[in-house]
Amino acid sequence: MAGLFGSSSTSTNQANTLGDLSKDVTLSAPPEDSVSDISFSPQSEHLAVASWDKKVRIYEINQSGGSEGKALFEHEGPVLSCDWSKDGTKVVGGGADKAARMLDLGAGQTTAQQVAAHDQPIRCVRFFEPAQGGxxxxxxxxxxxTIKYWDLRQSTAVATVQCQERVYTLDVRNQLLVVGTADRYINxxxxxxxxxxxxxxxxxxxxxxxxxxxxxxxxxFAVGSIEGRCAIQYVEEKDASSNFSFKCHRDPPNNNMTNVYSVNAISFHPVHGTFSTAGSDGTFHFWDGVAKHRLKGYPSTGGTISATAFNRTGSIFAYAVSYDWSKGYASNTPQYPNKVMMHPVNGDECKPRPSVKKR
Structure with missing residues (x-):
């Protein structure tokens, strides 16, 4: 399936699928440069924000979306990724300084320790729980x-895995690790x-x-590309008939020309299993991948969206409106918006559609 599902041309009721940004709340004291990644704690209402200003900031978020800065740690170059440990006690950042640095909040640390090193910038960092426990x-x-695995009690990597090309993105869920590299390889x-x-x-x-x-x-897993497309891929062959891709984050055709935009972020709802896409067109959308249907589409936020995350209950959807470097350094002007917004997830915005059983 390559069609655009849930688009304005096929939606039965456009009013039902148009979302509202009016209740979204701005994060207080945001980073001073572009936001590269955001991550919610799996145990509490805290948000980590990684930025090109070489810092990872940690905020406490209340249920109305209000926020207060609680901690920060610094890298020696732009920070490109951040993540929380499952128990919510540790935050890690990875960046252009070729290092991963971790702040152990559970131990009361105020300065981060270097916990990983590579020969080139670290693009992605993720905590995981080993299959054998521990x-x-x-x-x-x-x-x-390369990807490297680290036991946080040791200074050298436990293992190194050679990839085909530079690592652009990776994600972990339970015992599944998916790695996307240059030249479109996915491991x-x-x-x-x-x-x-x-x-x-x-x-x-x-x-x-x-x-x-x-x-x-x-x-x-879901894959997003620079060309306004998203793919849904199942790991096992028996589920392969459910694989499909669809168009998103593109303007309506005009004189046989269509502007397409990069899909920068995909986040799965922790309760419903539905997902969001967000792109350099400045919009985000909620989708039901099983029903192949767009649940909600939102108006432009006024700048490219560089990162997104749901909180642990799925009641808040955070998105960073921030320059994503898609048009080179010349387009990164001081006037460009740089903010993180908290969108309250209301009612059925992210709920899957009721399944229609075939007789």
Whole structure:
């Protein structure tokens, strides 16, 4: 399926699918430069924000979307990724200084410790729980074409896995690790055998991979590309008939020309398993992948959306309106918006459609 599902041309009731941004709340004291990544704690209402200003900031978010800065730590270069440990005690950042640095809030640390190193900038960092049990570990993906696994009690990597190309994106859910590289390679790893590729495929999308995001139930993953497309992929062959891709984040055709935009972020709802896409067109949308239907589309936020995240209950959807470098350094003007917004998820915005059983 390659059609645009839930678009204005096919939607039965456009008013029902148009979302409202009027209740969205701005994060107080945001970073001073572009936001590269945001991540909610899985245990509390805290949000980590990674930025090109070399810092990871941690905010407390209340139920109305209000916020207060609580902590921050610094890198020696732009921070490109951040993540929380499952128990909510640790925050890690990875960045252009080729290092991952971790703040242990549970231990009362006020300065971050370096916990990982690569030969090139670290593009992605994720905590995971080892299949055999034991202490939380870290996986890092770098432009040096490797992923590395780290036991946080040791200064050297437990294992290094060579990839085909530079790592652009990775995500972890339970024992599923998905790694997207340059040249559209996607490596699927079962973390019970972390040094083996369980499966390698070329992205089903024809253009550069921008983001991969694992399903809430870890049976598959979504891929977003620079060309306004998203693909839904299941890990196992038996589910392959459910794989599909669709168009999103593109303007209506005009004189046989269509402006297409990068899909920068995909986030899965922690309760419903539905998902969001957000792009450099400045919009975000909520989708039901099973019903192949757009649940809600939102008006432009006034700038490219660089990162998104749901909180642990799915009641807040955070999105960063921030320059994403898609048009080079010349377009990054001081007037460009740089903010993180909290969108309250109301009613059925993210609920899947009731299934219609065929007789």
């Amino acid at each position: 202490a939380t570990m870290l996986v890092t993906g770098s432009w040096d074409k 699927v790893i079962n973390l019970s055998e972390p040094t083996k590729f369980y499966k390698t495929l070329q992205s089903p999308l024809k253009w550069q991979t921008r983001v991969v995001s694992c399903f809430s139930d870890a049976t598959g």
